[in-house]
Structures are given as structure tokens and as C-alpha cells.
Amino acid sequence: MKLEKKLVLVVALLFIISAAIVGGIYMFFFSKTFTFSPFSGATGEKEAAPAGMRLLPSAGVYGRKGGVVRASSTSGAPSSPSYSFPAGRKVVMDGYVRLRVGEGEVEAIAEKAAQLAVSLGGYVGEMRVKEDSAYLLLRVPYDKFNEALEELRKLGTAVEVQTSARDVTDQYVDLEARLKVLREEEQRLLQLLDRAESVKEVLEVEDYLSRIRTEIERYEAMLKNLERSIQYSSIRVYVEAPPKEPKPIIVFPKFDPLPAFATALGLLYAVIYGLIIITVGMSPLLLLGAAGYFAYTRVLKKKLQPTKKN
Numbered sequence: 001m002k003l004e005k006k007l008v009l010v011v012a013l014l015f016i017i018s019a020a021i022v023g024g025i026y027m028f029f030f031s032k033t034f035t036f037s038p039f040s041g042a043t044g045e046k047e048a049a050p051a052g053m054r055l056l057p058s059a060g061v062y063g064r065k066g067g068v069v070r071a072s073s074t075s076g077a078p079s080s081p082s083y084s085f086p087a088g089r090k091v092v093m094d095g096y097v098r099l100r101v102g103e104g105e106v107e108a109i110a111e112k113a114a115q116l117a118v119s120l121g122g123y124v125g126e127m128r129v130k131e132d133s134a135y136l137l138l139r140v141p142y143d144k145f146n147e148a149l150e151e152l153r154k155l156g157t158a159v160e161v162q163t164s165a166r167d168v169t170d171q172y173v174d175l176e177a178r179l180k181v182l183r184e185e186e187q188r189l190l191q192l193l194d195r196a197e198s199v200k201e202v203l204e205v206e207d208y209l210s211r212i213r214t215e216i217e218r219y220e221a222m223l224k225n226l227e228r229s230i231q232y233s234s235i236r237v238y239v240e241a242p243p244k245e246p247k248p249i250i251v252f253p254k255f256d257p258l259p260a261f262a263t264a265l266g267l268l269y270a271v272i273y274g275l276i277i278i279t280v281g282m283s284p285l286l287l288l289g290a291a292g293y294f295a296y297t298r299v300l301k302k303k304l305q306p307t308k309k310n
Contacts, residue, residue, distance in 0.1 A: 088169075089167055089169050090167070090168050090169040090171075090172045090226075090230050091142075091165050091166065091167055091168070091169075091230065092165070092166040092168050092226075092229045092230055092233070093142060093145045093163070093164070093165055093166075093233035093234075094163070094164045094165075094166070094233065094234045094235075094236075095145065095148075095149055095161070095162065095163045095164075095233065095234070095235040095236070096160070096161070096162040096163075096235070096236045096237075096238075097149065097152045097153065097158060097160070097161050097235065097236070097237050097238070098158070098159045098160040098161075098237075098238045098240070099152070099153075099155055099156035099157065099158060099159065099237065099238070099239045099240070100156055100157045100159050100240055100241075100242060101155070101156040101157070101239060101240070101241060102241070102242070103241050103242060104241070105156075105241070106129065106130070106131070106132060106133060106134050106239050106240070106241050107129050107134065109134070109155050109156055109239050110127065110129050110134035110136060110237075110239050112155055113136055113138065113152060113155060113237050113239070114127060114136060114138070116138075116148065116151050116152065116155075117138040117139065117140055117148065117235075120140050120141065120144040120147065120148055121140070121141050121144065122138060122139045122140035122141060122144070122148075122232060123138075123139050123232075124136060124137070124138060124139075125137040125138070125139050125234070132240065132241040132244075133238070133239065133240045133241065134237075134238070134239040134240075135236070135237070135238055135239075136236070136237040136239075137234065137235075137236055137237075138234070138235040138236075138237060139232040139233070139234055139235075140232065140233055140235060141231065141232060141233070142230065142231055142232070142233055144233075145233040145235075148233075148235055149161065149163070149235065152235070152237060155239075156239065159240075168226060168229075168230065171226065172223070172226055172227075172230075175219055175222055175223045175226065176223065178219050179216065179219045179220065179223065182212055182215050182216045182219065183216060185212050186209065186212050186213065186216065189205055189208060189209040189212060190209070192205050193205045193206065193209065
């Protein structure tokens with residue numbers, strides 16, 4: 001009897017395991033709303049992975065647009081291009097250099113860049129230094145522009161270099177023409193002022209003369225600023241240290257009892273579902289097995305009865 005009880009327990013256990021496997025397989029292939037993970041919730045929906053960043057290769061680009069010639073290059077690019085313009089053209093040169101230096105060298109390299117501008121006959125228009133970066137606006141003579149760029153590239157790793165040449169000849173000529181007309185107008189007004197016979201005429205001429213002189217001063221300031229931009233090219237320099245490696249952050253998954261409880265219910269549901277499937281699917285075999293078992297036991301009892309009487 002003990003052997004029979006053990007056999008029944010083993011069969012029952014195998015039956016339950018088979019039911020769990022069958023139910024799990026069915027839920028996996030035919031249900032999209034079930035998951036066995038207590039950390040991702042009970043919805044079973046997969047989270048979309050973030051799209052990867054696509055890196056585009058950079059290269060030097062040279063072009064001309066609207067009277068401005070621009071050139072840009074990144075690390076490994078050739079040296080700064082030189083520009084050639086016809087004699088007598090007024091050109092404003094601008095440059096940008098981004099340097100990467102060793103850790104703790106930012107301030108020292110920024111000082112060297114400032115000294116370079118002064119040694120070439122220029123000056124420092126602006127300078128900001130931080131622990132891991134620095135920004136400088138250098139003004140160097142027009143004929144020292146290319147030399148300054150080449151020397152700046154030697155101070156560190158040139159990550160990026162940009163240059164632009166802006167032809168301002170037309171603007172310069174226009175300002176000179178306007179000033180010439182205004183000065184001629186000023187001289188005529190001075191002559192009228194000398195010939196004025198009444199106080200009213202004097203006041204009117206002086207009022208108009210004041211407005212003309214204001215315009216002259218405005219155009220003279222614009223012309224001086226333009227001449228200064230032509231004589232001294234601008235170079236913006238950005239110095240940076242290598243980026244620091246972020247410290248690894250260990251993130252533990254948050255345990256939510258509600259998804260875990262839902263997962264447990266899901267497992268129980270899978271077992272019950274599997275039991276139903278196996279029971280219905282194997283019912284003919286189970287009926288035949290039960291009938292055979294009862295027939296076997298009855299035959300066995302009949303064989304044992306004569307033995308007991310003896």
C-alpha cells in the first residue's frame with residue numbers, strides 16, 4: 001500500500017508539473033499580456049530600447065556665399081587655408097580654434113595663447129578661464145592671421161578649426177561716400193550760417209547743421225570700427241580638458257509587490273489552465289487507464305480469495 005501511495009504522489013506531481021509546463025507554453029505563445037518578471041510589471045509589454053546615436057563623419061567644407069568665404073576643419077584636418085584677394089580689397093578675417101589639452105593645463109595654455117597674440121602685435125579682447133575650460137577672444141594684425149592660427153594649433157590638439165574671410169569693400173566704399181556727401185553738406189551750411197541775416201535763419205541753419213554733424217559722427221564711428229576689424233582679425237579660442245570618465249552608478253531594480261503578486265496569480269492561472277488542457281486532452285486515455293486499473297484490481301482480488309480460505 002505504501003508503494004501505491006508513493007506511486008500516486010509521483011504521478012500527481014508529474015501531472016501538476018506537466019500542467020504548469022503546458023500552461024506556460026500556451027500563455028507564452030498565445031498571450032501577450034503575461035510576464036514572469038516581478039520587476040517589469042504584469043503587463044508583459046516590452047519597453048522600446050532607445051535608438052542609438054548615429055555619428056556622422058566630419059570633413060572640411062569650403063565654400064563662398066554672400067561675399068563670405070568660410071572654411072572649417074576638425075581633428076586631423078590640414079593646416080589653416082590661406083586666402084588671396086585682389087589688391088585694394090577690404091577683408092575682415094575671423095577664426096575659431098578649439099584645443100584639447102592635458103588635465104590641469106587649461107590655465108597655462110590659455111596664458112600662452114594670450115601671450116601669442118601680444119607677441120604678434122595684437123591684444124586680448126576677452127578672456128574667461130575655468131577649471132576645465134577657457135575662452136579667449138584674440139585680436140591679431142591682418143597679416144599675422146595665418147601665423148597665429150598655426151601657432152595656436154601647436155599649443156594642443158586642434159579638435160576644430162574654422163576660418164572665414166568677409167569682403168567688406170562695398171560697405172567701406174559706401175561709408176566713405178556717405179561721409180563725403182555729409183561733409184560737403186556741412187561746408188554749405190557753414191557758408192549759409194555766415195550769410196544769415198536774422199536770428200531765425202541762424203537757428204534754422206544751426207539746427208540742420210547739428211543733425212548733419214550727428215550723422216557725420218555716426219558714420220565716422222562705423223568707418224573706424226570697420227577699419228579696426230580689417231586691421232585686426234578676430235580669433236576665438238576655446239581650450240578644454242579631456243572629459244572626465246563618469247563614475248559607475250549601480251542601480252538596483254525596485255521591487256514592487258503588486259507586480260509580484262500579479263505574477264504569482266499568473267503562474268497559478270497557467271497551472272490551472274494547463275490542468276484543464278491535459279485533463280480534457282487526455283480524458284480518453286484516463287478513462288481507459290481507470291477502467292483497466294479497476295479490472296486489474298478485481299482480477300487480483302479474485303485470485304487472492306482462494307488463498308485466504310486455505
